[in-house]
Amino acid sequence: MQDIKKTGVLKGTFIFSSLNDAEIDELAGLSFERTFAANEFIFHEGDAPDSLYIIAQGQVKVVKYSSQGKEFIVAFFSSGEMFGEVAVFQNRHYPASVQTATETRVLGIRRRDFLSFLADHPEISLKIINVLSGRLRDAQNRLRDLAGERVEQRLARTMLMLSARIGSALPFTRQELADMSGTTTETAIRFMANLKERGVIRSTRGKIIILDEVKLKLLSEGPPQV
Amino acid sequence: MQDIKKTGVLKGTFIFSSLNDAEIDELAGLSFERTFAANEFIFHEGDAPDSLYIIAQGQVKVVKYSSQGKEFIVAFFSSGEMFGEVAVFQNRHYPASVQTATETRVLGIRRRDFLSFLADHPEISLKIINVLSGRLRDAQNRLRDLAGERVEQRLARTMLMLSARIGSALPFTRQELADMSGTTTETAIRFMANLKERGVIRSTRGKIIILDEVKLKLLSEGPPQV
DNA sequence: CGCCTATTTGAAAACCGTCAAAGTATGTGG
DNA sequence: CCACATACTTTGACGGTTTTCAAATAGGCG
Numbered sequence: 001m002q003d004i005k006k007t008g009v010l011k012g013t014f015i016f017s018s019l020n021d022a023e024i025d026e027l028a029g030l031s032f033e034r035t036f037a038a039n040e041f042i043f044h045e046g047d048a049p050d051s052l053y054i055i056a057q058g059q060v061k062v063v064k065y066s067s068q069g070k071e072f073i074v075a076f077f078s079s080g081e082m083f084g085e086v087a088v089f090q091n092r093h094y095p096a097s098v099q100t101a102t103e104t105r106v107l108g109i110r111r112r113d114f115l116s117f118l119a120d121h122p123e124i125s126l127k128i129i130n131v132l133s134g135r136l137r138d139a140q141n142r143l144r145d146l147a148g149e150r151v152e153q154r155l156a157r158t159m160l161m162l163s164a165r166i167g168s169a170l171p172f173t174r175q176e177l178a179d180m181s182g183t184t185t186e187t188a189i190r191f192m193a194n195l196k197e198r199g200v201i202r203s204t205r206g207k208i209i210i211l212d213e214v215k216l217k218l219l220s221e222g223p224p225q226v
Numbered sequence: 227m228q229d230i231k232k233t234g235v236l237k238g239t240f241i242f243s244s245l246n247d248a249e250i251d252e253l254a255g256l257s258f259e260r261t262f263a264a265n266e267f268i269f270h271e272g273d274a275p276d277s278l279y280i281i282a283q284g285q286v287k288v289v290k291y292s293s294q295g296k297e298f299i300v301a302f303f304s305s306g307e308m309f310g311e312v313a314v315f316q317n318r319h320y321p322a323s324v325q326t327a328t329e330t331r332v333l334g335i336r337r338r339d340f341l342s343f344l345a346d347h348p349e350i351s352l353k354i355i356n357v358l359s360g361r362l363r364d365a366q367n368r369l370r371d372l373a374g375e376r377v378e379q380r381l382a383r384t385m386l387m388l389s390a391r392i393g394s395a396l397p398f399t400r401q402e403l404a405d406m407s408g409t410t411t412e413t414a415i416r417f418m419a420n421l422k423e424r425g426v427i428r429s430t431r432g433k434i435i436i437l438d439e440v441k442l443k444l445l446s447e448g449p450p451q452v
Numbered sequence: 453c454g455c456c457t458a459t460t461t462g463a464a465a466a467c468c469g470t471c472a473a474a475g476t477a478t479g480t481g482g
Numbered sequence: 483c484c485a486c487a488t489a490c491t492t493t494g495a496c497g498g499t500t501t502t503c504a505a506a507t508a509g510g511c512g
Binding site: 453454455456457458459460461462463464465466467468469470471472473474475476477478479480481482 | 484485486488490491492493496497498499500501503504507508509510511512
């Protein structure tokens, strides 16, 4: 019964969707299941690279902390997405911590098991290269934003990036948005209040709904060139 | 004669060093050679993903521009390193521009040629996954720094990262250092003047030499916790 | 020697973070 | 069902870090 569920989860991922039933079964056999409550840590930055994980249900945030303890959200992942893979492939400690946002069920696959599976299924490598390429592209865009854009543009871009992935209803608090954009809660609030006045967004506690994506896009481009 | 050189270049890369002579020859046959003067662009952000490149000789910088035209240096690469691969694997436009820093000779491999070579040599995929993982790790560290650290720490960390890769003599101007750290030339100069006074670095025009890496590391950790 | 680029310095101001305090949803336990 | 705790949101004032602008100096290459 559990195995049936596992195979369904694996089939639903971008990376493994191309495998046939026998291969999915094999992979499911290698995996183990774990469940976490909301706000639990699945692993911490610096831990040994034991396993990589695939989200069966729920959401997690990937976080790093500055030298002063300020949190920065590197990424948000939900069902069907993989995390912890960078550490596994390089056999080095995890580069970030992963914390659940809601109650979350994950499939874990141990490092050695996954690497040997990968050796037998080279087409999966190409999928992984694709996923990593996309993440690198995102990371470089965010680097450029953090280095060169003002807070307003960064916040607008963060919201646009999120809405492109999960739709116009963003289930995030202002603090989370700030932690993704490299600013503070207060600054995020001030900016959001501004957007609300102008009818660009609507919001309730812990949720932001984008009403006018066009205006938001204009804002993300910066002030009209002088 | 040219082909001999090509094979030597390919053998000298992390990614292809494990191939045997016949395989190297095959790959060399697929590649083409191009030479650029200093400060020429090899491709621009947004160009179609024609080829990926390997540096035979010279150095390049990977740059992106903010909405206000400010330059941000995503990475520096030198002999034996690969660039343009993200676009090739995803078959999407290049995510950044690449400009030579010195006179540079590169080997290019066309997208289709490389993908078919990769299909026949799955072990290379694992190497590429390793390279991409490392770059992702770096990018995430820099994101955390840009989001959470002060300019002084960012500059110190940039210098430490560079010195770990290329040694304690850094062939960069203050402007380049600023463009890697997400700050301005003037701010970088002020900080460097400070470091010079304290004997942490020595510098001539366009070059910085780290004298006291321990002090620099302390600085990169931020002010002593109060 | 002259030009171009890199480095330097100073002053003013903008942006944004910090601190403090209060109001407002949401859920929990009694 | 209400009271309370908790977390999220809001607002204001202040100040510091960093950018911006301007102008001058100095190093290296042709």
